[in-house]
Amino acid sequence: MKKLVVLPILFALMISFQISANGAQESEAKNEMEIFSWWTAGGEAEGLNAIIDIYQAQNPDVDLINATVAGGAGTNAKAVLATRMQGGDPPDSFQVHAGHELIDTWVVSDFMEPISYILKDNGWMDKFPKDVILEAPRTMEEFFNVAEVFASNGVTPLSLGDTGIWASTHLLENVILASTGPEKYNGLWDGSTSWDSPEVREALNNFAKMMKYVNADHSAISNMDAAQYVAEGKAAMNVMGDWAAGYFMSKGYDQKVVWDWVPSPGTEGNFIMLSDSFGLPKDIKNVENAEKWLTVLASKEGQDAFNPVKGSIPARIDGDRSLYNEYQNEAMDDFNTNVIVPSLAHGAAASEAWLTRINDIVTILVTKLDVDKAVEDLTSAAEKYAQK
Amino acid sequence: MIFTKKDRKKALLMVTPSILVVVVFIYGFIAWSFRVSLSAWDGIKSDFTLVWLDNYIELFKNTRFQIDLLNTFFFTIFFIVSCVFFGFFLAYLINKNIKGEGFFRTVYMFPLALSFVVTGVLWRWMLNPTVGINSLFQMMGFENVSFGWYTNTDSMGGFNFALLSIILAATWQYMGYTMAMFLAGLRGIPVQLIESAQIEGAGEFTIIKAIIIPSIKPIILSAMIVLGHISLKIFDLVYAMTGSGPAFVTDFPGLFMFETTFRGNHYAEGAAISIIMLIMVAFVIVPYLYSTFKKED
Numbered sequence: 001m002k003k004l005v006v007l008p009i010l011f012a013l014m015i016s017f018q019i020s021a022n023g024a025q026e027s028e029a030k031n032e033m034e035i036f037s038w039w040t041a042g043g044e045a046e047g048l049n050a051i052i053d054i055y056q057a058q059n060p061d062v063d064l065i066n067a068t069v070a071g072g073a074g075t076n077a078k079a080v081l082a083t084r085m086q087g088g089d090p091p092d093s094f095q096v097h098a099g100h101e102l103i104d105t106w107v108v109s110d111f112m113e114p115i116s117y118i119l120k121d122n123g124w125m126d127k128f129p130k131d132v133i134l135e136a137p138r139t140m141e142e143f144f145n146v147a148e149v150f151a152s153n154g155v156t157p158l159s160l161g162d163t164g165i166w167a168s169t170h171l172l173e174n175v176i177l178a179s180t181g182p183e184k185y186n187g188l189w190d191g192s193t194s195w196d197s198p199e200v201r202e203a204l205n206n207f208a209k210m211m212k213y214v215n216a217d218h219s220a221i222s223n224m225d226a227a228q229y230v231a232e233g234k235a236a237m238n239v240m241g242d243w244a245a246g247y248f249m250s251k252g253y254d255q256k257v258v259w260d261w262v263p264s265p266g267t268e269g270n271f272i273m274l275s276d277s278f279g280l281p282k283d284i285k286n287v288e289n290a291e292k293w294l295t296v297l298a299s300k301e302g303q304d305a306f307n308p309v310k311g312s313i314p315a316r317i318d319g320d321r322s323l324y325n326e327y328q329n330e331a332m333d334d335f336n337t338n339v340i341v342p343s344l345a346h347g348a349a350a351s352e353a354w355l356t357r358i359n360d361i362v363t364i365l366v367t368k369l370d371v372d373k374a375v376e377d378l379t380s381a382a383e384k385y386a387q388k
Numbered sequence: 389m390i391f392t393k394k395d396r397k398k399a400l401l402m403v404t405p406s407i408l409v410v411v412v413f414i415y416g417f418i419a420w421s422f423r424v425s426l427s428a429w430d431g432i433k434s435d436f437t438l439v440w441l442d443n444y445i446e447l448f449k450n451t452r453f454q455i456d457l458l459n460t461f462f463f464t465i466f467f468i469v470s471c472v473f474f475g476f477f478l479a480y481l482i483n484k485n486i487k488g489e490g491f492f493r494t495v496y497m498f499p500l501a502l503s504f505v506v507t508g509v510l511w512r513w514m515l516n517p518t519v520g521i522n523s524l525f526q527m528m529g530f531e532n533v534s535f536g537w538y539t540n541t542d543s544m545g546g547f548n549f550a551l552l553s554i555i556l557a558a559t560w561q562y563m564g565y566t567m568a569m570f571l572a573g574l575r576g577i578p579v580q581l582i583e584s585a586q587i588e589g590a591g592e593f594t595i596i597k598a599i600i601i602p603s604i605k606p607i608i609l610s611a612m613i614v615l616g617h618i619s620l621k622i623f624d625l626v627y628a629m630t631g632s633g634p635a636f637v638t639d640f641p642g643l644f645m646f647e648t649t650f651r652g653n654h655y656a657e658g659a660a661i662s663i664i665m666l667i668m669v670a671f672v673i674v675p676y677l678y679s680t681f682k683k684e685d
Contacts, residue, residue, distance in 0.1 A: 086434075109431060163631050352651060353654060356647060363635060366634060367637075
């Protein structure tokens with residue numbers, strides 16, 4: 001199982017994208033602050049509320065507007081956001097996946113302010129982790145042996161729910177990482193690793209082989225339904241982010257009893273990272289309030305209020321471990337010691353433009369299992385979008 | 389009635405605001421979309437460099453778009469045919485002065501009151517391969533009966549069988565509409581006509597073929613136009629019910645346009661898709677409008 005970190009690791013990233021700060025607009029008479037996200041349900045909404053409580057305690061006179069648009073992975077919220085940003089009505093801060101989704105979509109196009117000063121002013125520059133390099137991954141062989149045993153005993157070896165195709169892309173990025181290792185995996189996104197390399201081919205062949213072991217109704221169910229298959233014993237394994245752990249927790253399934261976790265086959269020692277984050281758009285009305293919001297998010301208190309409830313882990317390395325469960329503690333250890341690589345399916349590795357193309361290719365691959373065609377299409381997509 | 393010059397002026401003044409709104413918000417934005425579709429706008433920041441038809445050429449080379457066009461073609465034909473057929477069938481039965489006519493009319497009309505999103509969610513679960521209608525078959529003892537429904541990836545001559553599920557849901561919703569239209573048409577046929585045909589010894593089938601169908605032909609045509617433009621623009625039903633489906637078996641240009649524009653930020657390409665959709669609908673609507681205007685003149 002893969003883990004994720006939530007929140008503002010992007011602050012460090014944004015230093016390299018210094019944009020001259022415009023004269024901040026004077027806020028209007030109203031003392032408001034609007035945040036925009038797709039956290040509308042379950043642990044996510046609870047986590048958001050926990051962090052809003054802290055903000056309101058620190059800034060009781062601010063009228064906080066919590067604008068949410070429902071839809072997994074922010075698919076619907078992003079359309080609303082794009083319209084607002086282009087129309088010159090940016091929310092004071094909004095949720096976005098850190099990495100290329102933030103950089104390519106919003107920073108390069110000059111919609112965002114740099115915010116590293118918030119970390120500097122609070123003396124928090126050393127509170128976020130640096131990449132640590134460790135060991136190389138193992139092969140997929142064991143996975144297929146185990147899968148064969150499950151299949152011959154009438155249990156679906158691997159559950160998948162890809163009504164939202166990102167779930168398949170999520171599985172694929174883990175399989176690719178298993179074959180390429182972190183360095184070549186990272187090379188896929190800057191053009192230094194070819195998508196027609198033997199490693200990627202091997203990974204795509206593994207992926208095609210895996211599709212024989214997934215539930216037949218995968219295209220009719222969601223990723224949460226797929227997690228439920230594992231909890232009910234209908235399926236044995238599931239490759240998912242740590243929101244699946246949050247889902248199991250919210251359903252009251254005991255860790256190490258009903259379910260257990262390991263890194264996705266062949267990816268031990270690597271940590272595929274995605275991070276939800278909030279930024280500071282240009283030309284907003286309530287700059288000061290938004291800055292306070294970002295400060296709460298980056299604070300230890302804010303991180304420890306949000307993440308335990310959402311089921312994710314803090315972006316800071318000094319989170320209070322007693323607040324987090326066993327799974328999260330292990331994920332925090334991995335986050336500190338593993339090689340961290342960006343997630344493709346969740347916008348950290350590639351631009352949204354590139355990702356939508358890859359999702360289209362995966363949609364075909366999952367059904368047709370034509371590896372040659374997929375390699376050809378992935379290569380031409382990379383030629384168009386990889387930043388050399 | 390004779391219009392004076394003053395009346396005309398007044399009339400013109402009254403319709404000016406709505407004309408302005410229509411011109412700006414409909415035709416203005418169509419023109420704008422068309423302009424965007426010829427540009428190089430790829431990303432959040434607009435870029436109006438002219439690339440002419442490049443976006444369209446790319447689009448027609450795109451596998452997904454080719455599938456979409458085929459899906460639209462088949463869906464439109466099957467949707468119209470099944471709505472017209474079942475709508476006529478129901479209207480014909482109800483017109484037989486059966487008991488509880490009002491009740492049945494309401495039952496068949498009712499789905500029309502739902503939004504496509506509700507219909508989509510409903511049928512998504514009914515046709516779910518594990519928990520839907522399939523489990524009903526299994527409960528009845530047909531253990532081997534299991535349909536893939538909208539997850540079926542088989543196709544024949546470009547027709548994806550998964551589309552049948554969507555056609556089923558869409559027909560369920562819209563056959564009440566065609567029924568209502570046909571019912572009105574049937575009521576307009578003079579009883580004497582049918583009675584004299586019966587006296588002449590015409591059978592039921594002959595009456596349908598020689599009297600009823602010719603007299604409701606204009607209704608069939610307008611039903612086809614209305615259903616046709618719904619099916620060419622279909623989005624909400626598919627979005628709520630199946631999404632693009634495995635290997636795009638249930639993908640349509642509307643979905644592709646939404647994802648291209650608002651997820652991939654390929655604004656120019658998204659505009660090109662919507663212009664192509666507009667042209668498809670125009671092929672259906674314009675000849676119809678032309679013929680109606682001609683009749684009025």
